[in-house]
Structures are given as structure tokens and as C-alpha cells.
Amino acid sequence: MAPRIKDVAEAAGVSVTTVSRVLSNNGPVRDSVRRRVLEVIEQLDYRPNAAAQRLRSGDTATIGLIVSDVRNPFFTEVSRAVEDAAYAQGMRVILCNTDENPEKEAMYLRLMESERVTGVIYSPTYEAARRFDARTYAFPVVMIDRAGPAGVTDAVTLDNRDAATRLAEHLVERGYKRCAGLFGNASTTGRERHAAFVEALQQHGVSAAAEFVDPHPEAAHARVTAWLAAESDERPDAIVASNGLLLLGAYRALREHGARMPDDVALAGFDNDAWTDLVTPGVTVIAQPVYEIGKNAMQLLTQRLAEPEMSTRTLVLPGELVVRGSTGA
Amino acid sequence: MAPRIKDVAEAAGVSVTTVSRVLSNNGPVRDSVRRRVLEVIEQLDYRPNAAAQRLRSGDTATIGLIVSDVRNPFFTEVSRAVEDAAYAQGMRVILCNTDENPEKEAMYLRLMESERVTGVIYSPTYEAARRFDARTYAFPVVMIDRAGPAGVTDAVTLDNRDAATRLAEHLVERGYKRCAGLFGNASTTGRERHAAFVEALQQHGVSAAAEFVDPHPEAAHARVTAWLAAESDERPDAIVASNGLLLLGAYRALREHGARMPDDVALAGFDNDAWTDLVTPGVTVIAQPVYEIGKNAMQLLTQRLAEPEMSTRTLVLPGELVVRGSTGA
DNA sequence: ATGAAAGCGCTAACAT
DNA sequence: ATGTTAGCGCTTTCAT
Secondary structure (H helix, E strand, C coil): CCCCHHHHHHHHCCCHHHHHHHHHCCCCCCHHHHHHHHHHHHHHCCCCCHHHHHHHHCCCCEEEEEECCCCCHHHHHHHHHHHHHHHHCCCEEEEEECCCCHHHHHHHHHHHHHCCCCEEEECCCHHHHHHCCHHHCCCCEEEECCCCCCCCCEEEEECHHHHHHHHHHHHHHCCCCEEEEEEECCCHHHHHHHHHHHHHHHHCCCEEEEEEECCCHHHHHHHHHHHHHCCCCCCCCEEEECCHHHHHHHHHHHHHCCCCCCCCCEEEEECCCHHHHHCCCCCEEEECCHHHHHHHHHHHHHHHHHCCCCCCCEEEECCEEECCHHHCC | CCCCHHHHHHHHCCCHHHHHHHHHCCCCCCHHHHHHHHHHHHHHCCCCCHHHHHHHHCCCCEEEEEECCCCCHHHHHHHHHHHHHHHHCCCEEEEEECCCCHHHHHHHHHHHHHCCCCEEEECCCHHHHHHCCHHHCCCCEEEECCCCCCCCCEEEEECHHHHHHHHHHHHHHCCCCEEEEEEECCCHHHHHHHHHHHHHHHHCCCEEEEEEECCCHHHHHHHHHHHHCCCCCCCCCEEEECCHHHHHHHHHHHHHCCCCCCCCCEEEEECCCHHHHHCCCCCEEEECCHHHHHHHHHHHHHHHHHCCCCCCCEEEECCEEECCHHHCC
């Protein structure tokens, strides 16, 4: 069996308390004693039992990260940012993929409770966000990408209104007249981007055929295919997608049907995923500060833990319009 | 405070033992009693304390997953596969990014020991793999992508020799005469692919200028830039990259220098990452069964836990050559 | 089928 | 500066 703290104490000729003190660097220990203990630890290859530490101290030093799917580049990057920040503070991360499935969300939230996590960073579906009641939980929650009910938890989001407006205005400037948009139906984010997009276009007298779809490439693909089949005076001359997954599906559909960008139809969207820069022409996007979003979420969480009663804060980060060939010369 | 098992027991008028029995579905409990206990659990919103369960039972139900960087699409997919399989078995996973840094690898391995993990799935650097001594660890390890010392642990890898040979022969068939290759210097995988690639080319009398580089896009970018600057009779007419990251760097360099594929220079590599299919021309790749690799790693681990003394196994999965425009019409 | 009691390995009062 | 002691919340013998 692995050595226990008691074995270390005996071998070093001190009490377990003293060993505990040198482990946590907390409490007074004579330097010569500390060295001796450290030596024994090294020699026995002692590793404190994390489960015992957590049980006894009541501090699990664990962050729960609940996202729809790490394979979405947005969440891949967020997860890396959260993990970097967490490990740097001696905390661990439990990553959960919900696949936008409310049952999985509920299940993982239960898991977080069993784990007695220190805090949770959470990207809820629209439905789950609506129902979410922070008072139910013993740990603080920071929402990312999608905000929950206003003021109920801390949150880090993109400035969706601004970004969607900039995208719309860019299309107007470039002279597009029949703009169509695909928006994720599972998130507040999709709704916010939708509202701002439609509003901005209407202000400029440009028609906006915006639709909500399941947040998967396939859904976007199907919708774009249908649009391309329309009579030419009904067919959109510009298409926007509200996240990287939908943008990918839209792009694939355009390619497959031989639609040339931007001549036959322009394309733009959210998320500066790697491929958007690599294809020809490049795809105009709103770049989100992805790593920053994750990093800031951890910061909000840390501050909340330090000061639980502080009033809730929503951090709104700016997106950056990256213009590429898909929306004009 | 959150209710404890004792609270549930008292409210249900039974002993904690009985509650424990219904929680674990293990041991005899009268049906009427079970229902009553379940009711109380629901009513009190009781969640068993995972740390206490782990400490007492000695079973952490935790898998460690150590990779270089989840942002590498290969590992993104592997991590999703491992998480799916783990959660399906009621296990949790701790994900660690080493950035190919031996110090981080050592640190995370220590963390795994503290966590008393049930098992580890590990993609070591070349150096760490060489030094790795399975006997040091109380938990079984399954290596992925890169194998450790032969027969020391279970492992899941690609058939690197076969894949690299197929890639080389494809280039020969297409008539390329001066093939250059970029191989990751931090993994056994890079070495295996290198050896097979060079060997296959030489058998066909084709020159092979193969080099080892740091496994980052930037390193590949720099090397390819240098190759392009060479005298035209020295310049390679085909370039191969031994993983998705290097392939991306190589592709970027070719684009930036206006090299047309495949006319000026052909390009091929490993990993069927999303962008390789989206760019024009598409990039010829060896597609790895990525999700399968993760899934199989969990299976080997599960079997090893069931039968610790079984002799070690290496699962070798075939790659698939996906021919696209970057290596010819 | 159920319960009493011991104890997993550690930390945190509280002595001294 | 160091040690003694009492649990943290659970599972697991061992009785009954």
C-alpha cells in the first residue's frame, strides 16, 4: 500500500500534524524539521491522498466546466483557458459535455453537487438557463457565452448586439440586399444575435430572412441548400451564421452546390475558427476573444469565492470584425 | 449545510447502512424500505459526498487523461471519446495538458498518484516514454498515439509504418521525385513515421529530405519557407507532415509564398482535420480513427482493471489514405 | 433483511 | 514550535 501521512510522521520522528503543516506550508515548523520531513516524503515517495484532504478540509479545489461539446473550437479553447487558470491555482477541472441535452445538463449539475465543487463555469442551453435557480446550489456559477437570467449569476459573454450589428452593417455597406441569417435555437446568444441582426438590417431597409435552427452543421447545411434552390429573386445574396458550427455547415452547402463566394452569395458569421482563414476565399467573421472568455470566467469565479456577497457582474467582451473575401473584394 | 447520509437515515427511520445499501444498489433491502429511503433522498435533495465515498471505498472511479494539448484536434476528439466512455461507466476524468513539457508531465503524473486514480490514458513525449517505468505506479496506464517501451503498458496506436509507407508510395505513384518530410521530434510516432517514409522512398529510388522539428505549426512553417527558398533543382516537389499541426504550418507557408498545390509543390500529411477537406485544393491525408483510438484506450483500460495480470497488449489501428487535390489531379 | 461500530487518511482545534 | 485528539461522511465487516 501507498504510505500514509502517519508513516511519514513516524519515519521523520514527528507528529502527523507537523507533516500536515509542511505539506500545506501553513503553520510554524522549524526549518530543520521541515527539511527532514521533506526528505522522508521524497524517500517514501509519499503522495497525500486527495480524497482524504478534500473530505477533511471541506475544500475540494475543484472547478466544474459544463459545455455543450469540447469539439466545438469555441469550447475547446475555453476549456484550455479554464484548465490553465485552474491548475495554476492548484485547482482541478471536471469537464462535462452536455450535447445541448437538458437531461445531461441536469445530471452533470447533480454530479457537481456530489463532488462538492468549489465553483462551476457553465454554458447552459436556453431552456436550462431560464429554469436555472442559483439559490439551489451551494457553489457559485459563472455563465459563459450564454447568460442566464439577468443578475442571477456572474457571466462572461460577447457583446452580441454590437457584433451582430456590425456584421449586418458590413453587409449593408457591401451592398447586399437580401440577407439571410441562421441562428442557434438553443441559446440566449442565438436570440440576441438574431434580434440585433434583423433590427440593424431593417434600419437600412434591407430584408432579413432569419431563421432559428438546431446548432449543428447539418441543420445549417439543410437550410442553406433550401435557400439556394429558391427562385433567383427570392434567393439570398448574403448568408450569416451565428456560430462556428452553423457557419461550417453553411460553407459546406455553398461549396457542394457550386455557389461562388461572394459573387453568387456572400457568407459571414461568428467564430474565427481555423478553417475560415484557410479556405478560398476566406470567410468574414466576428472573432471572439475565446481564450480571454475562459480566463475571465475563472477570474470572476475566483473573485466571487473571495467575496461571496458581492453583487453579480456580467463581463461583456467585444468581438472583432475580421473582413475576408467571402463578403466582397 | 448539505444533508449527510445520517440525516437521510434518521428521516427514513433506518440505519445509515441501509441508506448506503440503496445508494449503491448493493446488498439486500426490502422493497418498501428502498422506496421510503429514495423518497427521503429526493425530498432532502441529498447528494452523497464523493470525496467521502472515495476515501472510504478506496475506489476513486477516476481516469487520468494526459495529452499534450486538447486544442490539437486529434486530442480533442480522443478526449471526447474517453469522456463519453468514462461517464457511461460512472467514472470521472481528469484532463491534463502537458504542452510536450517533461516537467508538466512529471507533475501531472504525481497529481494522478495523489488522486489515487483508477487508471491513466497517456500520450507521452519521446523522453518521458523512454524513462517511463510502469512498476512505479499503482494504477494501470494505457499509452495512446505514442507507445512507451515495448510491452510495458497497454497501448493504442496507429499503424505508423503502414500509413507512412502508403503515403510515400502514393507520392511515388504520382511521380514526385524530391520528397521532403517534417516529423515531430517529441514522439515515438514521429520517429516511426519518419523511418517508414524514408525507407519506402528509398526503395523506389526517390530522394527523401526528412527532418525532425518541434511539433508546432511555426516550426513547420519555418522549415517549409526555407525549402521554398532553395534553388529550384534542390527544392522539394512534394512535402509531407507527420501530424495535423505540422501539416497546418506547412500549408500556411505554402499559401503565403504563393506556391500552388500540386503544381509547384504537392502536400500531404497525417490527420484528417476539418480544414484539410475545406481548402482548395483539398489536402491528401492519412485519416486516423481518432474517436476509436480514445474509445479503445478506455476498453483496454477497463479490461486491464478486470484482469490485472493479463499480458500487455498493443492495439494497432489502420489509417486510411484520403487522396485529395494537393497531391495531383 | 437490518444495524452497530470501526476506520479510510487527513486537517484543525486545542493544548502544551 | 510541536503534539493530542476529534472528527469529515461515508462503506464495510460483523452481528443479529
